[in-house]
Amino acid sequence: MSEFRVLFTDRKHPDLDIEREVLKRIDANVVDATDEGPDFLERELQLADAVCNQYAVLDRARIEQMKQARVISHYGIGVNRIDVDAATERQIWVANAPDYCTEEVAMHSLALILNLERGIVEYDxxxxxxxxxxxxxRPLHRISGRTLGLLGLGRIARRLARYAAALGYRVRAYDPILSDEDFAGTGVERAADVIDLVASADVLSVHTPLTDATRNMINAEVLAHAKPGLRVVNASRGAVIDEVALREALEQGRAVAALDVIASEPPSMEDPIFAAPGTILTPHAAFYSEEAYEELRRTVAENIVSVFETGRPLHFVNSVNTVSASRGIHV
Structure with missing residues (x-):
């Protein structure tokens, strides 16, 4: 009989073959709730030793149902669908896959930037x-010498910075979490604040997670300081940008935008962003390549295996001291 019960709340992909292959190492009993009803999910949350989610929201109420879970492993980088504080209080690891699509999102962001800079979609x-x-x-401008502003300077933004610098962009970033030492060696100039960043940028690309601090960070006050014709690119989280303020800038011809994410997903086709002028929209696809998706699936399962083999996941977002100490784990 399998020792560990692993619950998959939902999935976009057609099967769990890759995950099952990895989970064989701990002889896991895999339970797939994707096509089951809410009653099934609520019951299985109470029985699971590990939980994996993709789009399902794991709020405090659901986490408090997890009687024996040791880890929540998320299909993605950002974990805003999981109440991390609630999980930490219950000594549950929250694991993610921070590296799986770095190249893809950086390249997709660059493709959106170049489409705006050269008017490709509009010409088509x-x-x-x-x-x-x-x-x-008109007007289009020579890329060399223009300024790319990065909101956030994590893995993806740093990869994009290298691509952009090779094309001749001056690259600046605002990231209050990083030290001056973190900026050193990146070739990226540090902006003093978000207004300083936007005021200097010809192109603004968003690369920050969605938190209370970053929600609507790009708002009307910030956009009022932008240069005319600002190109806005977002392949991070939609709600980092105040879409009402952005639509106003688009309608007034003060900006154009290429968005892979919007605030409400999946979207309603009645969302005003679809009628906004000067926009390119892609359907939250920046992460995707066949290689990245396979890596994501393996990482999600490897995080679970690692918890039961070593006491903690390969990648996690909550406090190692809080969770490991409560579990009696030496790390």
Whole structure:
């Protein structure tokens, strides 16, 4: 009989073959709640030794149902669907996959930037509509010497900074969490604050997690300091940008935007952002490549295996001291 019960609350992919292969190492009993009802999920949360989620919200109420879970392993980098404080209080690890799509998101962000900078999508729309002229794409500017502002300087932003610098961008970033030593050697200039960053940027690319501090960080006050024609790119979390303020800037012609994420997902097709002028939209796809998705699935399962083999996951977001001490684990 399997010693450990591993519950998958939901998944986008068609099967759990990759996860099962990894979880064989601990002879796990895999329970898939994807196509089951809410009663099934609530019952299984009480029985699980480990829980894995993709889109399911694991709030305090659900976490308090977890009677014996030791780890929640999330399909992704950001864990805003999980109440990390509640999990930590119950001595449950919250694990993620911080590295799996670094190249993909950086490259997708760059592709969005270049589409805005060269007017590719707008030209395509006009051309297919019968307008064959470069004039309506004006003004476009030479990339070399322009300034890319990065909101956040984590793994993905640093990769994007290298790509952008190679194209001739001056790269600046605002990240209050990092020290001057962290900035040293990146080739990225440090902005004093978010207004300083936006005021200097020709292109602004968002690369910060969604927290209470970052929600609506790019708002009307900040955008009021932007240069005319600011290119705004977001492949991080939609709610970092105040979409009402952004739509106003778009409608007034003060900015254009390329967004892989919006505040409410999955979106309603009635969302005003779909009618906003000067926008390119992709469906939260920046993370995706076949290779990245396989790596994500393996990492999610490896985090669980690691907890039962070593006492903690490979990657985690809560306090190692709080969880390990309560479990009597030496780390």
């Amino acid at each position: 729309r006009l051309y297919r509509g019968g307008t064959w002229t470069y004039d309506l794409g």
